[in-house]
Amino acid sequence: MSSRELTRTQKRWIVGGVVVALLAVFGSLLAALDWKEIEVDVGFRGEARRNPLLAAQRTLGRLGYEAESRPLLGALPGTDSLVVLRQSSRFLSPFDVERLVEWVDAGGHLVLLLPEDEAFAEQLGDDIEQNRAELPLLEAFDIAITKRDGRLGLQTLDLGRGPRELEVEGAVNLMDVYGHADALAGDALDARAIDFGYGEGRVTVFAGDSWLSNRNLGRHEHARVLEDLVLANGSRRTLLVFAEDPPGLLTLMWEHGWTAICGFAAFVALVLWRRALALGPREPELERDRRDFSEHVGAAGEFLWRVGASRHLLAAPHEELRRRLALVRPDLAALERKELCEQLALASGLDATRVEGALATEETRDPAEFETVVRDLETIRRSL
Numbered sequence: 001m002s003s004r005e006l007t008r009t010q011k012r013w014i015v016g017g018v019v020v021a022l023l024a025v026f027g028s029l030l031a032a033l034d035w036k037e038i039e040v041d042v043g044f045r046g047e048a049r050r051n052p053l054l055a056a057q058r059t060l061g062r063l064g065y066e067a068e069s070r071p072l073l074g075a076l077p078g079t080d081s082l083v084v085l086r087q088s089s090r091f092l093s094p095f096d097v098e099r100l101v102e103w104v105d106a107g108g109h110l111v112l113l114l115p116e117d118e119a120f121a122e123q124l125g126d127d128i129e130q131n132r133a134e135l136p137l138l139e140a141f142d143i144a145i146t147k148r149d150g151r152l153g154l155q156t157l158d159l160g161r162g163p164r165e166l167e168v169e170g171a172v173n174l175m176d177v178y179g180h181a182d183a184l185a186g187d188a189l190d191a192r193a194i195d196f197g198y199g200e201g202r203v204t205v206f207a208g209d210s211w212l213s214n215r216n217l218g219r220h221e222h223a224r225v226l227e228d229l230v231l232a233n234g235s236r237r238t239l240l241v242f243a244e245d246p247p248g249l250l251t252l253m254w255e256h257g258w259t260a261i262c263g264f265a266a267f268v269a270l271v272l273w274r275r276a277l278a279l280g281p282r283e284p285e286l287e288r289d290r291r292d293f294s295e296h297v298g299a300a301g302e303f304l305w306r307v308g309a310s311r312h313l314l315a316a317p318h319e320e321l322r323r324r325l326a327l328v329r330p331d332l333a334a335l336e337r338k339e340l341c342e343q344l345a346l347a348s349g350l351d352a353t354r355v356e357g358a359l360a361t362e363e364t365r366d367p368a369e370f371e372t373v374v375r376d377l378e379t380i381r382r383s384l
Helices: 002-032 054-062 094-105 118-129 136-140 222-232 249-279 293-306 310-328 337-348 352-360 367-383
Strands: 066-070 081-086 109-113 144-147 155-158 163-166 172-175 183-187 190-198 201-206 237-241
Touching: 054 066, 054 222, 054 237, 081 222, 094 109, 094 136, 094 201, 109 222, 155 183, 155 190, 163 222, 201 222, 293 310, 310 367, 337 352, 337 367, 352 367
Parallel strands: 066 237, 081 109, 081 237, 109 201
Antiparallel strands: 144 172, 155 163, 172 190, 183 190, 190 201
């Protein structure tokens, strides 16, 4: 008893020693750690995460201007409005480009913000080097572009209400080739922003879009530049379009392969036309007469008779007669053929010779004999 109690005591001391050792190690680790606070940018949440121009919309609202933001262009507002289009215009259809140009020519104010994301900058830089860069809206307004290297820092832009400092980066430099610009941020051949009149309206192009984003609108004089844009043409309403919609597969196929599509459609139409001629007019459906099942049985028997299968036809009534004898008159089934014929003749009223002939005939080619044998076998079966 004392030995068992001593063993338990030793186990408790061992467990306690292990716990103390672990606590000591953990305490030494805590003492060696150097705690530092690090700020982690988790980005925007909610609507601000989806809409990078939300701060611009709310700023204009607080200043008393009517502002709306949407992901896609859709229907254009009246020509007394300002449209801020945040996209490269690479994916705009020719129809959208044409209606935007006509809208500006009629008196609207268009602000185009080229995106600054790295993927666009890398792709556009490669396109510029290979002379295949296509930005339809810039081409429509006679604005050329060149590849930009390095950061530029602050620039100054005067939209008629005094010079404003802003920071516009981006992947390209804007070039006022024909000298139409009324205001520039930078030089005419490497500008960060260009503003000029077009018809009855106005166009302002920025080489980058981050200055108007939720994160950077409060820096420098970006918010004042936004208000200057609203007041430049006396706009009553501002529409902010913050996403670029890539074209679908059908749109790309129609823009770049419409000849192949038209040829394939013509081929399909020709094949269908030829098939229609080969088919001819549709024939009326024939009425289906219902037939009795006995007609099918008779037709099957007639076919077997024509092919000489009378043995199979006579086997059925013979088998049925034997089954009936075994079931009703088992005493007769054990008799010899002669005695059996006499007993069946007495029961059926037929002559014994006819009874013996009916039992003995297993195959015949004579239709009259076949009919007589089948009739006699049926008479005998019913008499039992």
